[in-house]
Amino acid sequence: MPVNADAVGRSYGPFEPYEVTRVKIREFADAVDAYSGAHRDVAVAQAEGFHDLVAPTTFAVVIAQKAEFHVVTDPEVGVDFSMVVHGEERFTHVRPLVAGDVIYTTVHIDSIKQRAGISMVTTRAELTDADGAPVSTVTSTLAVRESA
């Protein structure tokens, strides 16, 4: 069954907020070989002008993918997750995420393009902090092959 192109424009969330922790920042920095002390040592991060550990550039994907999960599991969108390949990804940061941030996320289905048995599904996750100020926009395009 192909993806339902009528799902364009749907929004999901905001969900229970994501709390950014020092432990998770260090773990993610290790996983992507991000060596800066500002990901690990609070004193280094503060000396660089951050009030706590700063997250690596792509850390926001941890938060965005939790929100995107609601899109790929929505039966009315009809994504077969076993047929998904990641097509494109983009992060636009108003400011870097830091430990202690409480992040609210809303995800939107911006476009669904279909051709030759493949649906390109583009979602946009908007991350805001506890004060409602925008932090990051994460845009993701999944290529979904039509299942047999």
Next chain:
Amino acid sequence: MTESTSPSFDGLEVGQVVAEREVALTRDTLVRYAGASGDFNPIHYNDVIAEEVGLPGVIAHGMLTMGVGASVVEEWAGAGNVSDYQVRFTRPIPVPNPGEARVQVSAKIGALDEERRTARVDLTVEFDGAKVLGKAQAVVDCE
């Protein structure tokens, strides 16, 4: 008193290579990224499932490759100074077991914006002599 780590804009030149690194991806690396990111798609650790969906075997998370690319840019730009970063995933990276997939990452200045004092860094990420990312661009805020 804080010490900014953002690079100086003056003196940068288009075409200048600012950072390079070779990264060895192994099954360990993939499992570690799965845990850190929460992306537990089995095509990144289970050969049987990967082959069932038509892949050559277990492949690296595209987001791992993208994340490592960001780390190479950050090595020059400093933490927290990349304001925009985009990639297209054009080729998967199969990761053997046992063994490793060696990936070459090179970051060079692609464009300079005098007014905003930002540098666009273009990333070349290659595996087995072919590019695995398309239009991989990071915007860095400079001093």
